[in-house]
Every structure is written in C-alpha cells, then in structure tokens.
Amino acid sequence: MQVETVNLTQKDRKAVLAQMIEKGGGNLTKCIQCGACASVCPVAITGLPLYCKRLFRFLQTGHLEEILDDASSWACVACNRCTEICPRGVDPFHVVFAFRRIQAQELAIPASATTSLMNFYTTGHAVYGDASELRQKVGLDPVPPSTLKYPEALKELQTLLDESPMAELGLF
Amino acid sequence: MxxxxxxxxxxxxxxxxxxxxxxxxxxxxxxxxxxxxxxxxxxxxxxxxxxxxxxxxxxxxxxxxxxxxxxxxxxxxxxxxxxxxxxxxxxxxxxxxxxxxxxxxxxxxxxxxxxxxxxxxxxAHILYKEIGLEKIRKSMKYKLDGFKIAIQPGCHILWPTKVMEVTEKNPFYPTMLKELCEALGAEAPYYSRLEYCCGMGALRSTDQEKSFLLVKEKLLSMKEEIDPDMIVTTCSSCYLQLDGAQKILKERGEIDFTIPVLYYTQLLALCMGFDAKEVASISEIPREEIIEKIQSEERAQ
CATH class of the missing domain: 1.20.1050.140 (Glutathione S-transferase Yfyf (Class Pi); Chain A, domain 2)
Known part of the structure; x- marks a missing residue:
C-alpha cells in the first residue's frame, strides 16, 4: 500500500527556508531529526527549551514567528560538537547561527550581545575593561598592541563595520 | 618554525x-x-x-x-x-x-x-607539534612528580576537526593536553566530564544559572573521581570560568572544596623557573600554596 505524504503544517515552509538559506543555514533541509546533535549539546544538557534539534523542527515546519523571541539560540557556545557528530552533514552550528541572524535582524537580541557589540565598535574588543594596572603589575606594557594602542587600526575596523549590513541595525 | x-x-x-x-x-x-x-x-x-x-x-x-x-x-x-x-x-x-x-x-x-x-x-598545537614534549622536558627547572592534574582542553580546540590544521585522533577523548602535562612529570588521569563544556561564553552571558550547572558538574566530577592538586587548561575562557565560578559556588555552599586553576603556559613557566608574580599572580582561587610547592628546593633539578 502506498502511504501518502503527511503534511504536518500549513505554514509557509518555503519562505522560512529561503530566509535560512540567505543567512547561511541552508543545510536545515538535510536534518532527519535523529537527535545526535542534541545528545552532545551543552544548550540541551542544561535544559534550555529551544536546543538544536527542536529548533530545527520548528524551522522545518515553517514556525518562525512563534520562536523569534526565544533566547536559547543565544546560549549556543558554538562548540561544534554537533557539527562533528551529525551523520547528515547538517552543520547544526551554522543553522543555529543562521537563526540567530534572523533574530538579530528583528532585533530579538539579548542585552549582553548589544553591550559586546558596542564595546567591539568603540574599542575593538568585545570584552573590554581598563587593564593597565593589572598589566603593569605583571610587567607588561599598560596597553596591549591591539586597536587600543593604534588609533588608525581602530579606524580600519570601524570602516569595515560602518560599511557592513550590521550598521543598519543602529546598535553602534 | x-x-x-x-x-x-x-x-x-x-x-x-x-x-x-x-x-x-x-x-x-x-x-x-x-x-x-x-x-x-x-x-x-x-x-x-x-x-x-x-x-x-x-x-x-x-x-x-x-x-x-x-x-x-x-x-x-x-x-x-x-x-x-x-x-x-x-x-x-x-x-x-x-x-x-x-x-x-x-x-x-x-x-x-x-x-x-x-x-x-x-x-597547544605549537607546544605539542613544533616544540615537542622532549624539548619541554629538557627546559624544566622544577618537575611535577607526584602531582595530579585535572585537564580541561575546552571546546573549540576539539571541534569541528574539519576546519583545523592540527586535530586530536578522537576529539571526544583528547590526549594532547594530557601528554603536555605528563611531560612535566605530573599525572593527568581521565575523569568522566573531561570533554564537557565549562559553561562559559554565550551560555554564561545568556543564563548564568544554567552555566553554573555545567561548571559545578565538571568540578564535582574532577573532585570525586580523581581529586586533583590543580586544574590545568589551554583555554582562557575555561580558565576564567573554572576559577571565577568556582569561587561563587564555594561562597554559596554548593561545593565544599576549592582546586587552584592554572593556564598551561603559566604552569610551564613556573616549572621553567619564571617569577610567579609575573606569570601567575591574578586569580580568584588562591594559588600561592600550589606555586610554593611547585617551585620548591626539593623539586629543583
């Protein structure tokens, strides 16, 4: 007996997939929900709701608006255990980050990320703090040889960022 | 090189x-x-x-x-x-x-x-592949015989192997840092959460309590299974988490022990005889005692 394809959703799956492809997560279509990624994922282990496998199912069935504000994806540490273990070549890390990029476009961004981004633009370091005293205490120059020491280097970085699509978000 | x-x-x-x-x-x-x-x-x-x-x-x-x-x-x-x-x-x-x-x-x-x-x-790749264990052994002023180390390689040095120049044979059972520590004379036994994430980075900034779940599980695994003299890592994020979060967990009464944490090049520098004030003087969990033991007269070569 021939079994007809079961359609689990009436959502616009193609529109969501098109966005995912544009943001670098096109391998989403290869996922068969085996769960290998989730078995090694720190986000899944800690019990956050929208870990890799579950996120992918929402996206595959065209549910995007429903999950846009969930912060789980921003807890992904990019460890890439999933990429190593996935038997289908999904590159789950790239899919999670593609979803993050869609969230970012809609400004569904945690405060910690906006602070890092502002630090990154204004100093060249996402993690920033005045370390001159600590550095001198251990016998180093007060300023590391980075954008902090070379203003023209910071200007180069800012030029690259100003000309990027990121500038349109108005976060720096 | x-x-x-x-x-x-x-x-x-x-x-x-x-x-x-x-x-x-x-x-x-x-x-x-x-x-x-x-x-x-x-x-x-x-x-x-x-x-x-x-x-x-x-x-x-x-x-x-x-x-x-x-x-x-x-x-x-x-x-x-x-x-x-x-x-x-x-x-x-x-x-x-x-x-x-x-x-x-x-x-x-x-x-x-x-x-x-x-x-x-x-x-770690340069130390292991370019410099090599033999040269490291020969550079030492103080040997670590009798010390037990819990190693923490961290995530991004292990996966995904397809983007790296140097890889572990099996990244889920890494041995490079173990061998680097053994070259100093110490023992670096396996513990069940060795390759687990420490919870730092995005997890720490997004959900601190979830992040602490992971680091606590790792610390308990180290303590109960191998009871190490120190934790040694080649990741600066793992270093900050294992040192900083450990202090918070201790203050909250969630753990009843502390284990000093060193970055591998700090430990190596101490073994080579460099001044601890310069190479290992900033930490939340005190390290004075372990440093004194490492750079002691009876260990001098």
Missing part, C-alpha cells in the same frame, strides 16, 4: 595578562620568537559579527589573519574562542572562492592584503 604571530584576543590581555606574560616568557625560551600582531582587533567574538552577518565575520577575521600574513608569520592564539572563530572563518574563506574575493576586495580598501598563506594554530 622560528617565529610565530601571537594573537592575544580580549580575555588574555585584558582579564588575565599574567597568562599573556607566561606566553611571552615560555615561547622564546623554547626557541620560538613571538611576533606581535600590531593593531589586531577582537577575532570577532561569536556574539558579535558571526551572530549578525557572515561576510562581516569573514572580513574582520580576515583582517586579523592578514596582519600576521603581512608580517610573514603563522598565527597562534591561546583563547579557544578566538581559535574557533578564526579557524572557521579561514576555512570558509578558503573553501568558497567568492568569499575570498569579497574579503580581499574589502580589505584592499583599508590597505590590507589577504592571500591565505598564514595558518591558524592554537598555542
């Missing part, structure tokens, strides 16, 4: 400069001149450009790699996140000719050239 670019990132020069100083001491002493990558920026960290736009990620990473390339050196970093971000970016740039052309075009506007000659290494 006679010279190598040292890519510092953010955490090492700004939160734990004693780690930076330990690198500046050990590499020249082992025959590798450190070249500073003047004007480098943040790699860009996972939560910045990689979370917003792939091309911006590749261009900023490409700029950092280009600084090394224009000085004619390969690049090594002691931060696992930087290693992951730069390795992944280099892999994407080299795999996709159109991305490479895009990076070259954007960098040309700021007078930087990128060809792709510079390789991206972790400092």
């Amino acid at each position: 006679e010279r190598c670019g040292l890519y510092l990132g953010c955490n090492i020069p700004l939160k734990a400069p004693d780690i930076e100083q330990s690198m500046r001491k050990v590499f020249p002493a082992l025959g590798i001149e450190i070249v500073d990558l003047d004007g480098f920026s943040c790699c860009p960290a996972w939560g910045t450009a990689p979370s917003f736009d792939i091309d911006t990620w590749l261009v900023v990473a490409g700029r950092n790699i280009a600084i090394a390339e224009m000085k004619g050196v390969d690049l090594m970093t002691g931060c696992n996140s930087c290693f992951g971000v730069l390795s992944e970016a280099k892999h994407m740039i080299e795999e996709h000719p159109e991305k490479k052309a895009m990076v070259q075009e954007k960098l040309a506007k700021i007078n930087k050239t990128y060809e792709g000659k510079t390789k991206v290494y972790h400092i």
